[in-house]
Amino acid sequence: MNREEIIARLKPIIKxxxxxxxxxxxxxxxxxxxxxxxxxxxxxxxxxLDVEExxxxxxxxxxxxxxxxxxxxxxxxxxxLADK
Amino acid sequence: xxxxxxxxxxxxxxxxxxVDTIEEIDENGVTGSYTFDKxxxxxxxxxxxxxxxxxxxLTETMAQVGLVCLGIYLxxxxxxxxxxxxxxTSTAIDFMKPVYPGEKVSVIAxxxxxxxxxxxxxxxxxxxxxEVVCKGTVSGMVTNKMNG
Numbered sequence: 318m319n320r321e322e323i324i325a326r327l328k329p330i331i332k333x334x335x336x337x338x339x340x341x342x343x344x345x346x347x348x349x350x351x352x353x354x355x356x357x358x359x360x361x362x363x364x365x366l367d368v369e370e371x372x373x374x375x376x377x378x379x380x381x382x383x384x385x386x387x388x389x390x391x392x393x394x395x396x397x398l399a400d401k
Numbered sequence: 402x403x404x405x406x407x408x409x410x411x412x413x414x415x416x417x418x419x420v421d422t423i424e425e426i427d428e429n430g431v432t433g434s435y436t437f438d439k440x441x442x443x444x445x446x447x448x449x450x451x452x453x454x455x456x457x458x459l460t461e462t463m464a465q466v467g468l469v470c471l472g473i474y475l476x477x478x479x480x481x482x483x484x485x486x487x488x489x490t491s492t493a494i495d496f497m498k499p500v501y502p503g504e505k506v507s508v509i510a511x512x513x514x515x516x517x518x519x520x521x522x523x524x525x526x527x528x529x530x531x532e533v534v535c536k537g538t539v540s541g542m543v544t545n546k547m548n549g
Contacts, residue, residue, distance in 0.1 A: 357490065358490075358519075359542055360490075362542075366514070366516065381517050
């Protein structure tokens with residue numbers, strides 16, 4: 318799975334937790350969940366749980382703490398998929 | 402942690418403590434109860450001459466039992482963990498029946514998940530007749546800080 322494919326599967330997960338849907342128009346790897354998308358820490362947990370389900374991976378606390386942006390999340394997903 | 406230690410760790414006092422006793426608590430959930438003192442200040446205004454417990458207070462009561470007591474228990478039981486505080490992050494509650502001054506209610510909470518410090522629970526409140534007064538879901542983040 319390449320990074321574009323991961324982003325395409327991440328987008329609908331993230332969308333659920335974003336109020337201002339227009340902020341998703343220019344979603345890219347630099348997009349920060351808290352600063353750019355105004356997602357709170359509780360919903361960040363929900364995104365991580367949804368990511369686990371979507372990609373059939375298990376995310377540990379250390380990896381979760383890194384997942385603050387789209388790019389960092391892709392890196393974690395790629396790593397966990399490679400470890401499977 | 403035992404029930405007494407959890408109650409002692411609650412960061413509330415009168416007039417904003419809405420837990421009298423914890424009946425049962427384990428990894429999966431908690432049952433607690435509270436009797437609404439008829440002299441609580443908000444009854445003077447909610448409503449004028451017709452006191453009924455506000456829905457926000459019922460929600461708060463469910464959160465104090467279902468999220469805060471359970472969150473303290475779960476965080477205190479993690480190896481090396483300190484009992485934390487719980488910041489409310491979301492609620493979705495349906496209200497079925499009024500609760501009048503002096504009524505005793507029971508709150509039953511079931512953990513849906515506790516991961517990455519987020520506790521998400523199903524909660525329901527029963528009156529003394531055993532009728533469901535309100536029910537829904539509550540979530541919060543377990544933290545070591547009081548002000549987020």
